[in-house]
Structure formats: C-alpha cells, structure tokens
Amino acid sequence: MPSAILDAHISIVIPAKNEAVGLAELVPELRDTLPAAEIIVVDDGSDDATAHVAAEAGARVLSHPYSKGNGASIKTGARAAHGELLVFMDGDGQHPASEVPKLLAQLEAGYDLVIAARSRSAQATLGRWLANSIYNRLASVFVGHPVADLTSGFRAVRAARFREFLHMLPNGFSYPTTSTMAFYRAGYSVNFLPVEIRPRKDESKSHIRLLRDGARFLLIIFRVGTLYSPLKLFMPISAVFFSSGVGYYAYTLSQMGRFTNGAGLLLITSILVFLIGLVSEQITNLLYASSQE
Structure with a gap:
C-alpha cells in the first residue's frame, strides 16, 4: 500500500444486522490487512451475537437499541469515526478485506469517493442486476459521466467530504445512491474501481426483498433526478x-x-x-x- 495511505488514519465502518457469522471472518481479515485501522461495527438492533462477535474480534461496537436501517447505521458510524478516510463495507462477507487497499490507493491518487464496482456474476439475481443496470444508466444520463455501480455499499471516501452530506442521507438502503449523486452534484471527484466481490453465501439472509422493496427502489429513479438536477x-x-x-x-x-x-x-x-x-x-x-x- 502507498506510504501516504499508511500515514493516514483509516476508519472502517460496517453496518450489521444479524451478521455474526460474517463478522467472525471479516473483522480478523481486516485486522490482518490494516492493523492500525479503526474498525467500527454498528449493530443495528440485531437479535443474534453480532455485537459480541464483533467486540471479541477487536472491533469497536456501536449498538442501536432497535433497527433503524442501513443508512442510519452508516451515519452513526461516520459520526463516531476518528479517521480522515472512511471505508464502508457490508458485514455479510461479500466484501473482501484484501480489496480495501485498492480503494484507499485511489483516494491517494486524488479522488474524493471511490466505489467498488460489482460485475454481473457478483450480483445475486438477474432481477437485481437488471434493476441496478437501469439505475446506472439513468444516473449516467444525469451526471454526464459513466456510472458503473450506483448502489454499491463498498466504498472509500474522505471523511470531511462525506460528513457534508450526512443530513441528506436516508435511513434506508438507498444511502449509496444519495451519497454518490451528492458527490457528483458538489463537483467532487468520483471513481469506480472494478473489484472482486464474493457471491452472497445465503441469499435468504439478504435484508432486501425485491417484491417488498420493489416500489421503494423505483423511487430511487426519481430521487436520482430530483437530487442531482x-x-x-x-x-x-x-x-x-x-x-x-x-x-x-x-x-x-x-x-x-x-x-x-x-x-x-x-x-x-x-x-x-x-x-x-x-x-x-x-x-x-x-x-x-x-x-x-
């Protein structure tokens, strides 16, 4: 990893709800990859051993008394983080710790926000891939730049820049969309980096249900337009x-x-x-x- 990144204080924020199994592997991997990094696990009202497993593995645990949503967990972690650079990743094991240095290297290269772009094979279902493709094309039209993965939750960002938009972020699952469009709108530098994402081991554990959340995700299309221009x-x-x-x-x-x-x-x-x-x-x-x- 570039020396400038080693000197920076890095905080890794992991929103987690009932992800004890994934965190048992992920947190030690992060410790081996970035020994000096601050690892924050935001326990979003889990009813399993998420908080205990994360704490035992060496993470700093922040707990919500009840489930507030993925976006709310991101905001909790971003407010509490001490690092100048923030990395956001899921706790289900899809995002490998080995890819984090690649994202951080792009921040050193001058970008303000670096997003891990998933391949077709890394997305769980054909329906989800088609929906994400529509979001990406729509966002590309609005911002005038190719948007490779609008909804990816695996990303690295400069903390000061990200906190400018905390008040705009929703508490639900569309925080990646909102934050990405906000960075483009503000004129900050955004980059998409293709990385290896592990397939979800158990799709039944996903907190997103296409039928239940389909209408809500359709609103993302309108959020993209009204948020950007x-x-x-x-x-x-x-x-x-x-x-x-x-x-x-x-x-x-x-x-x-x-x-x-x-x-x-x-x-x-x-x-x-x-x-x-x-x-x-x-x-x-x-x-x-x-x-x-």
Missing part, C-alpha cells in the same frame, strides 16, 4: 405534455375548428410541471449551498 427530470415530462397539447390542439382545430378543454389541460399541465421543476432546482441549489458552508 430536477430540471433534467421535469423538463422532458413538461415537453411531453406540451407536445401532446399542441398536437391535440392541431387535431381538434382541423376536425372541429376549436380549442378544446383537453388541449388546454395538457398545456396547463406542461407549464405546471415546468414550474415545479424550476422551484425544485432552486431548492436543490440552496440545499447544496448550505452543505458547503
């Missing part, structure tokens, strides 16, 4: 309504010789959608401006 989302919608209104007006004018209520409704809707987008854009600008103060 609302007008990029609202303008096309407004244009569709406006074009439909003009087209319908042309049709009714040629067929009935008059302007109909339907055409008027479409045109008014296009104006309202545009104005909502404009107001949202101003609110977003104020939100990011306040985070930079």
